[in-house]
Amino acid sequence: MGAGDDVVVAAARAGDEGAFAMLVERHRGELRVHCYRMLGSFDESEDLVQETFLRAWRNLEGFEGRSTFRAWLYRIATNACLDVLDGRARRVLPQHLAAPSDPSLALPPRTDVAWLQPFPDRLWEPAAPSEAEPDAVAVTRETIELAFLAAIQHLPPRQRAVLILRDVLGWPAKQTAALLEGSVASVNSALQRARVTMKEHLPERRLDWAPSAEPTERERAVLRRYMDAVERADLAAVADLLAEDVRTTMPPYPMWFQGRDSVMAALAASWDPCSPGYVGRFHMVPTRANMRPAVATYVRRPDEPAYRAFAIAVFEIEDGRIVAATAFHDPGLFPAFELPMALPSTHR
Template identity: 50%
Template sequence: MTAVTRLEERDVSELDAMDEATFSGVAERHRRELHVHCYRMLGSFEDAEDTVQETFLRAWRRRETFEGRSTFRAWLYRIATNACLDLLDKRRPEPATGGEVMWLQPYPDRLLDELPAVDGDEPEALAVSRETIELAYLVAVQHLAPRPRAVLILRDVLGWPAKDVADLLGDSVNSVNSALQRARAGMREHLPAERQDWTGREDDADNRELVRRFTAASEAADVDTIATMLRDDVRFAMPPTQGLIVGRDAVIADWVAGGYPEMAGLRAVATAVNRQPALAYYIWDERAGAYVPITIDVLRISGGQITEVTIFDRDQFPLLGLPEFLSAGESA
């Protein structure tokens, strides 16, 4: 029996009697999954970090409200969800529009690997866990109003019963079911066509080969070769810069206008975020005498083609644990 299970069997008086250090130690066991939950709600790694801290603070201050009718873990999820809704009400009262999310940030796979194993490793559960952390899902869910967003994540991602979600939100079961239907309709409107249903993982070997070819072409700034790997309706965004570009010709034209063909000689380091392949690029800086960070490209691949490119700025390099620079002779 784990320490968490033992805690969940204690009554509220024992929880209330804990000192802060003991309480924090038990709550910390749930940090990563709460952080991912808040990230799905908010789309921002940094906002999720702040909200988890707020969750633990509220839980400590309100520990006497834990009545043992649910698990300690579920109680923390309730607090975290309400903390997310409060933050959204203050910072972003309106959902995203126009197919882009300017506050979107990546989530490193190395941190996602800290999540508890999916119960039973069932294929459908694994697919839900993987695909609801992809950037396409995050972008789509940010277009939902906050409360339907919470309903969707609690019901479809976490698998909560409608009654539990209704209790959390102070709504009726009928209201929750209605909100869920609206949220699912909104997701169908904003998700890419091939993500309307759970699709599972595509052939990893084929994807790795495509990423390898994309890496070689991008280091050489070979836009003609890159174009052959992009699907006709490829989507490109660069948060927090405003603007979503759709279509191979439009994307390539934007990159050419931005001076990309003159950047031959880049170095790329393979990484992974949001369960998607990503490439961290470095460019030679004469003053530094080294290759310095420039951008991170996150790729979505469907049917053997690149269907989405999301570029993040170099300020995300530390989050991904990437090198501060590459030396002239260093192999990427």
């Protein structure tokens, strides 16, 4: 915070709600991402940011300036997340619960399992602190990829907080210990245990998560071809874009498919107008989620007047092939991506 910010903090402490709003809005984006990493839920991250600001306003007189205002907000947000996580089961994706599904079987019912949720890239704001901030040297290591989020769910809440603060945000052990009201030794011990667990659950090729990057032109080309093939219901063209060991999931449905043959068998049934499992015709809109290429899918059945919001699909693309696709079948996510809930049937 600059020297002028001291005046704003003083005004906020004196009861100026406008000054307080100015302070918290500066940090809303990064705190939303922090809560999302802790919880694995976009919806809950929104709620926890609001809870953070409410707690901060109520306790503003307790801010004595011994840390930056930003660090103080991180302390409140982290503790709010820890309160929510106490005794709660981890969030998962279908592949974490059972073996691959048989595409010849009927679609299983939706479940009330706590699923991971995607995060819209438009709301992702990498931290850009001053040199005095504890994570100034670690901005390039920001990540909210699904592989990381799924792995971190295996950590107890406190270890989760330590790993995020130390390895993702780059906070020093001393400041992390102060935030968590523990010792440096306990923080270092928790970090070592967390790193071991993460290596057990991250994919082999992702033991060390790299800085996220924009999709390459090759990846964008693959996505364009995929969208066109799906809209034309061209199974052969889709198959040509899938890796042999591709994995597809569609939470909240618990089934998932492993391998090109299984995926194509499932698609063949759901794309056949004569099949009882026929889904309808699709329209695809490109978007971004979790720093990965993504598509918003709309579907229209023969008796419906418009395409309706269906799923947000997040892709992993390697060597010109789709190696994984996670389609979050939750139309309630579309507003967060600034996408309409329906498109006219003439939309192409």
